[in-house]
Amino acid sequence: MRALVVYESMFGNTQAVARAIADGLETWAAVDVVEVNAAPTVLADDISLLVVGGPTHAFGLSRESTRRDAATQTAGTLVSTGAGIREWLSRIAHPTTEIAAAAFDTKINKSWLPGSAAKAAHKRMRWLRFRMAAAPESFYVTGATGPLVEGELDRARAWGERLGSMRASPNNAAGLGSGE
Numbered sequence: 001m002r003a004l005v006v007y008e009s010m011f012g013n014t015q016a017v018a019r020a021i022a023d024g025l026e027t028w029a030a031v032d033v034v035e036v037n038a039a040p041t042v043l044a045d046d047i048s049l050l051v052v053g054g055p056t057h058a059f060g061l062s063r064e065s066t067r068r069d070a071a072t073q074t075a076g077t078l079v080s081t082g083a084g085i086r087e088w089l090s091r092i093a094h095p096t097t098e099i100a101a102a103a104f105d106t107k108i109n110k111s112w113l114p115g116s117a118a119k120a121a122h123k124r125m126r127w128l129r130f131r132m133a134a135a136p137e138s139f140y141v142t143g144a145t146g147p148l149v150e151g152e153l154d155r156a157r158a159w160g161e162r163l164g165s166m167r168a169s170p171n172n173a174a175g176l177g178s179g180e
Contacts (some may be wrong), residue, residue: 001167003125004040005124006088008054008062010077013146015107017139018053020153021104024160026052028168037082042093049100049167050130051160052121054085056107059115061086073145078157085105085117085119089124101130102137104156109149111171134163 003025007018015035022031029049032129034040036054043050057066062084071078103125105117118136139156140149 001164002044002046003029003031003049003051003164003167004039004043004047005031005033005053006036006082006085007033007052007080008036008088008165009060009106010067011074011076011145012056012079013055013141013148013178014055015079016148016153017104017106017156019052020053021053021080021154021160021163024157025049025164026161027161028164035078036085036088039052039088040090041091043095043099045097046163047099049102049133049163051102051104051163052085052089052124052125053104053106053119054117056115056117059118061117070144085121086124089121089128092128098132099130101125102132102134104137104139104159106141106148109142132164138173 005018007014009015016119018033022033025031054062103118103121116136116138118138122132122136137159139152142149
């Protein structure tokens with residue numbers, strides 16, 4: 001099994017989560033971790049799992065305007081400076097083989113804030129005919145620029161390991177849900 005983890009990240013939090021998920025997946029598969037602007041639009045035939053993640057902006061996937069607004073919140077260098085997950089998903093080819101997929105996001109740790117980039121990506125990937133292997137997953141930051149809530153990288157690593165385990169043994173959903 002080979003997995004591809006594609007992420008969009010403004011301040012580095014989603015990038016860190018993507019790498020932690022990949023660390024968990026590496027127990028079960030060869031994994032490539034790619035920033036969205038370097039991600040292929042045609043997936044290689046040997047990819048059996050696609051994991052996509054980005055920050056939640058304005059209740060869903062980022063847009064050019066929300067990325068521009070996010071850039072004003074830091075004097076530091078941004079990780080993703082071009083198109084985001086929304087645009088990438090609109091450009092990728094429908095898979096020619098069955099590819100399982102999962103989506104994650106980072107979002108502010110406030111229970112009253114609705115919306116999820118992971119749910120939006122999940123819906124788009126289902127429309128693209130990916131077989132969703134897990135329900136959308138959120139990882140939490142303390143504020144707009146972070147940092148991640150304590151323990152989130154461990155949780156991301158464990159989620160990646162469970163996702164890999166489930167792909168290696170489809171009868172063992174490992175608590176990830178059906179994704180549908």
